[in-house]
Amino acid sequence: MSGDRSAPSITAIILTYNEHLHIGRCIERLKDWCQQIIVVDSFSNDGTQDIARSLGAQVHERRFVNQAEQFQWALDMLPIATDWVLRVDADEYFEPALVAEIRERLPQLDAETSGVTFRRKMIFRGRWIRWGTYYPVFLLRLFRTGAARVEQRWMDEHIQLNHGTACLFGGGDFVDENLQTIGAWTDKHNRYATRHMVDFVGRKYQFVPTEPMPTNRRARTKRWLRERVFGGAPLYLRSLLYFLYRYVARFGFLDGRLGFVWHFLHGFWFFMLIDAKIDEAEQQIARHGRESFPQWLADRYGFTDLLPGSGG
Template sequence: MEPVAKPSITAIILTFNEELHIARCIERLWPLVERIVVVDSFSTDRTVEIARDLGAEVLQRPFVNQADQFQWALDTVAVTSAWTIRLDADEYCEPELIATLHARLPQLPDTVQGVVLRRKMIFRGRWIRHGTYYPVYLLRVWRTGSAYVEQRWMDEHIRLHHGDSVTITDGDFVDENLGTIGDWTAKHNNYATRHMVDFVGRSIGVIAAEPRPTDRRARWKRVLREDVFGGAPLYLRSVLYFIYRYFFRLGFLDGRTGFVWHFMHGFWLFMLIDAKIDEAQRQIAQHGRESFLPWLKDRYNMVISDDRLIR
């Protein structure tokens, strides 16, 4: 039997100090793709060296946020393959997913511009199956040139300019961070700040709102987060969300490790987001709406570019 040829795919990966994960990500991608491009934010560890040693191309650019960085990659990298895939450095594709993409991509009609994949979360070696965390569907593969990134500070999605998407459920891509719990909390503290920037900036009208996603699942998730959760009282909503996720959506079935995950991600993170929103709202109440952007730069070293602002 002749070997199956690789589909024509380029992978784009964003990195900053990912020496713990980048080799795993790249090595497991090569059976699927013909080219890997790493866009690095001037890592101070061995990320760039490892990536180049494993055959990836590396570009470097200062980091603002994931959406800005990835859109820059889409606009800058001369991708000549038929398809493009996005992965984070701490993610990788399962062999079953790779085999499925090998078989399915060449057969898709021209009307299909994007492919939605199923994400599996592994935390401290345990697959998190409950509490709304499996399956999570995300558009991660698209025909080159047919997609863009929502310009949000957090929770950005890949969106298609036109055409349909299909969902692949044979095999998953896996999100498995190998860092310590200290690494995890530092990373999610940064995420909480970005959530605050998006929420407060949009609520006071200084950041332009993105249209709702066209994908049904992504749109419903955005409605729940922004309209239902976002409209509930600060702090109380974090408690209610944890109760919903851990008890009503059976997060307790994920065992002791699952409890840590659901508590930290479903309660601690969202409580931290609320505390940062509260802090920002107090600043605005005391010093006015116009103080938000200077305060953001002074306290968090975050600058929102002029093209993101509502005048």
């Protein structure tokens, strides 16, 4: 795609699978300030690719393993002809104030600054989720071409700078607003829970490599809390305690009726589901040995990437 050539020298990369509800909004809001938009699609069957092409995006097809592996492949293999790369999900968009700040400040950054961090705003069924640790969340999403890589994790991956430092653009937020039904949301998070299980059990039994802690202070603190504090607590009990921490101690109840739905589903149900899947996998390993885990994962969940010779 050739966007506005007066725009900052940015390539936006979007990973998709059946995102027809979101991809048009996403590209429409990017094309005026990104010179290149690339969609890496995992064989959608709902018209996602057609919508993306009709709006001028480059579309590449590739089998999906996980977000980290897919995005790193895009960085390594696709022709990126701009100075900067933007990671954006199909259900995200940038507020006008943040776009204006990017246009103004990006060309002025010194050579030592190789990444830009933004604030994420979560919108759930039209409700801005402001409490329960969910705002602000700071994420590094914009970086100089060649200056970053993605942690190779099955979930909760971060972009890591190879060199230089990151600065914050805080004049506005980037917004995560998914338009799917609750049924689609729970289906997606069911898949996410499986990937969290693969990441947790895979690292414990050395089926997947252990990445070093993130260099970003906020990301490092979050990872430490998740792996050492939450990860060291008893299964199931930790999900309840985490929900109470978010909803009571961190004032999630101030988000109102829809906020309760969000914090209960995301802060309790989702983490309880992760624990149940970890427990299921641990029982399989206890009965049949650690070597049985990759084949069990392939048979029960369709994930073949940990099988010997799979390249996963």
